[in-house]
Amino acid sequence: MKKNTTFFSHHLNARLSVRLLAIALLTLTTNAIAHTIHAPVGRILGTKSGAISLYQGIPYAQPPVGKLRWAAPEQVKPFTHLFKADGSGNECVQKAVYWRPDKPASWKEDCLTLNVYVPNSRRHDMPVIVGFHGGGSVNGSKSDWDPRELAEAGNIIVTVNYRLGAMGYLALNELNTESKNGSSSGNYGDLDKIEALRWVKNNISAFGGNPQRVTIAGQSAGARAVCFLVASPEAKGLFQGAIIESGRDCQSVPNEQAVKTGDKFVEAIGCNDSKDKLACLRSKTPSEVLDAQTKSKFSLTTVSGVPAQPKATLEAFRAGEFNHVPMIVGNTRDETRLFVYAANDMVDQPVDKAQYENEVRTRMGEKATATFAAYASDARKSPGLALGSLDADQTYICPASVAIEALAKWTTVYAYEFSDVTAPISTFTTIPSSFDIGIPHSAELPYIWGEKIVPNRLTKEQEKLAKTMRGFWGSLTSRGGPKGPVIWPVWSESSPQRIIFKAGGKTQIMKESDYRKLHHCGLFTTQAR
Secondary structure (H helix, E strand, O other), rough: HHHHHHHHHHHHHHHHHHHHHHHHHHHHHHHOOOOOEEOOOOEEEEEEEEEEEEEEEEEEEEOOOHOOOOOOEEEEOOOOOEEEEEOOOOOEEEEEOOOOOOOOOOOOOOEEEEEEEOOOOOOOOOOEEEEEEEOOOOOOOOOHHHOHHOOOOOOOOEEEEEOOOHHHHOOOOHHHHOOOOOOOOOOHHHHHHHHHHHHHHHHHHHEEEEEEEEEEEEEHHHHHHHHHHOOHHHHHOOEEEEEEEEOOOOOOEEEHHHHHHHHHHHHOOOOOOOOOOHHHHHOOOOOOOEHHHHHOOOOOOOOEOOOOEOOOOHHHHHHHOOOOOEEEEEEEEEEOHHHHHHHHOOOOOOOOOOHHHHHHHHHHHHHHHHHHOOOOOOOOOOOHHHHHHHHHHHHHHHHHHHHHHHHOOOOEEEEEEEEOOOOOOOOOOOOOOOOOOOOOOOOOOHHHOOHHHOOOOHHHHHHHHHHHHHHHOOOOOOOOOOOOOOOOOOHHHHEEEEEEEEEHHOEEEEEHHHHHOOOOOHHOOOOOO
């Protein structure tokens, strides 16, 4: 009996071993181990995913906790053991938000990590694109994008987490005193990006990337970050090209103004009467920081008048005091119609005629009559449509034109508008809108930063345009500028023009004067010259 039991036990163990081996082989097949990277920072093990190898959650700076909360990032220490880069890790501190329905809030401060996407057909000296996500500087993460198609086209892609909200942009006199030069605070989330670029410069060649062909790119809040980096003397030499997607006119505020906002945050979190405000602030939980951020209506933008950003960003562009690299700058055709929908139809009720007219008079003052005339056609269809078109032109499209003109005096700029009328709309827009949302903010993201951003991926017709755009984005740092199926002319003072990316892979070259007229820019802006 004992003999038979022993035989049965051995037989069962053998069968289990075979099954476990089969499961292991299946796992390796679907999520195979990637080539181990031997970088200056240490050995890094990733995973294969289709035609790319993915290295996730790699720390590029020390965790910003304790005394490093509200301090410039510190260089990460080299790994002492093999680092398994098989998980994306923590998102930076943020609340949940409707446009990220599959992502919860995060209370994790240990979040300064990046992902690296490498083509499996790896070679040396590949161009590198470092991408910075959007989210109003209060939400988002490096994993919001899945830019495997851009990597498959022959680029190494790096996506980066950076500190958000008050954790990333708090400015205070007490923090000014604590800073290295004794007079600067804020921009911690932007300083994170500089540290990430230093990591790329030191380590990317181990992945097959060329550290002398690095393009930085960002959309929305990430685009504002690219503006910061372009204007920052501390980022000099860390990149050779820059892409600004929906970055407006690269807003910034002086340190003294940012401090006033910071003081309101300190009061809201309950540290105003503390003998040691910084100790009080650093004792608060991330949840308390988020609540005070909301209560104080904490505003976020680049802080100027500090060593990392000596001048206001647009002022630096106009003076030519920035990092002169070739640039791609542009926006979507109807940028903020989606925001008007989200603030009205989605949570309350559609914009009515009285609301639209009051908004125009409040915004435009003596130009109200001319504004009513300019948007009369939209207003006849829907007050919400007219307000959305006005807001897009006033807050995004025409200001971006000002930034383009300022930059083009000093460096090579390629301007665009994304205008594919078939572009898929964000999944959260489930409530019927009272007007046509058009081609809104973020509509270009699946064409460049990963088709998985939309549920059903792109159609064959949409993929034609995506391939064109990915080709342009990836070749910005190549000799002769962006390369594609058509010539993309440089925006110059003598011949200002931009490319319009249209449905089915089609493009159109438009004179800037015609473009500004189309978007009524004469109502809003005084151009750089």
